[in-house]
Amino acid sequence: MKRREFITLLCSAAATTWPLTTHGQQTAPIRRIGVLQPQPESESANRDWRMLFTSRLRELGWTDGENLQINYRFGTGEAMSLGAMAKELINQHPDALFAITSVAALALRQYTLTIPTVFVYVGDPVAIGLVTNLARPNGNITGFTLFANYQIGSKWFETLKDTVPGLTWAAILFEAGNPTQSQYMPAIEAAAAEQKVRLIPVPVATNSDIESAFAALPDGPGGSLVAIPAAIIIRQRKDIVTRALQRRLPGIYPFRLFATEGGLMSYGPDIGNQYRLAADYIDRILRGTKPTELPVQQPTKYELVVNLKTAKALGLTIPPSVLARADEVIE
Numbered sequence: 001m002k003r004r005e006f007i008t009l010l011c012s013a014a015a016t017t018w019p020l021t022t023h024g025q026q027t028a029p030i031r032r033i034g035v036l037q038p039q040p041e042s043e044s045a046n047r048d049w050r051m052l053f054t055s056r057l058r059e060l061g062w063t064d065g066e067n068l069q070i071n072y073r074f075g076t077g078e079a080m081s082l083g084a085m086a087k088e089l090i091n092q093h094p095d096a097l098f099a100i101t102s103v104a105a106l107a108l109r110q111y112t113l114t115i116p117t118v119f120v121y122v123g124d125p126v127a128i129g130l131v132t133n134l135a136r137p138n139g140n141i142t143g144f145t146l147f148a149n150y151q152i153g154s155k156w157f158e159t160l161k162d163t164v165p166g167l168t169w170a171a172i173l174f175e176a177g178n179p180t181q182s183q184y185m186p187a188i189e190a191a192a193a194e195q196k197v198r199l200i201p202v203p204v205a206t207n208s209d210i211e212s213a214f215a216a217l218p219d220g221p222g223g224s225l226v227a228i229p230a231a232i233i234i235r236q237r238k239d240i241v242t243r244a245l246q247r248r249l250p251g252i253y254p255f256r257l258f259a260t261e262g263g264l265m266s267y268g269p270d271i272g273n274q275y276r277l278a279a280d281y282i283d284r285i286l287r288g289t290k291p292t293e294l295p296v297q298q299p300t301k302y303e304l305v306v307n308l309k310t311a312k313a314l315g316l317t318i319p320p321s322v323l324a325r326a327d328e329v330i331e
Contacts (some may be wrong), residue, residue: 015240022281023070032069034089034097036104041074049275056279116285119143120274123180134296142291144274148298153188164250168222169198175230216245225251261303269299303327
């Protein structure tokens, strides 16, 4: 073979491989998200939200294991371990962080004021210092609040009064030392006074407090339970709904997962929808939007869930008017 022919053949062969190398070099880098969830991975609710979050990301063009890497850190419900997990996530230099609950958001904030962060399950981000302005967050963090305002207490009492005949008193279960808990009380107190229902405050700070709190409640008919959303209330929900059933206390709770796990009723925001909206915010951040351009959103969709199995165990017949208002009825 002549030298000129050899060079031409060599160049032709190289041309068939160079585009593949160039194409590989032009592939977009894998983006990384760090997710901090204080509750254990084994909880069914966590599996549900994870599916909603990742499925929405896929709809938006992000697939874990392909063009996206999602690093999860799940806790045990104890705040002590969150700091270490938050630091570990941040040391992986993610493009964005996803914080589930107030304590997770605060733990991440301790270690970064620059990595874009989206939160859900936060009661009042202004009160706890995550943001100073809902409409235009001033830092690296934004997300979705649990309630549009604290007036939801009147709706809890209205629903209880329509459901429980002869209602005379209500135990208000809340987390001691939580500064946001008192914000719910004015609406609760006003609704209780209007309906002539006596309130019994029940503060709990530890898991062991829950047992003694229920033991101290009055015996006899006419009682009910209202659970204010807080970390310990959510974490110990199975114990709470079990003890309420044992004491034959009709209860109303802030989120659907209480009703699905045995609580009589729940009325609160559609949390699943917030995880999908959080995926939307993560998508926009990965495409270049700054958290300061994404307002903190308050819920617009609320849902009433009724557990008929629990009603039967309590000897209650749910009125048709309440069933008609329910978004979901658990048989």
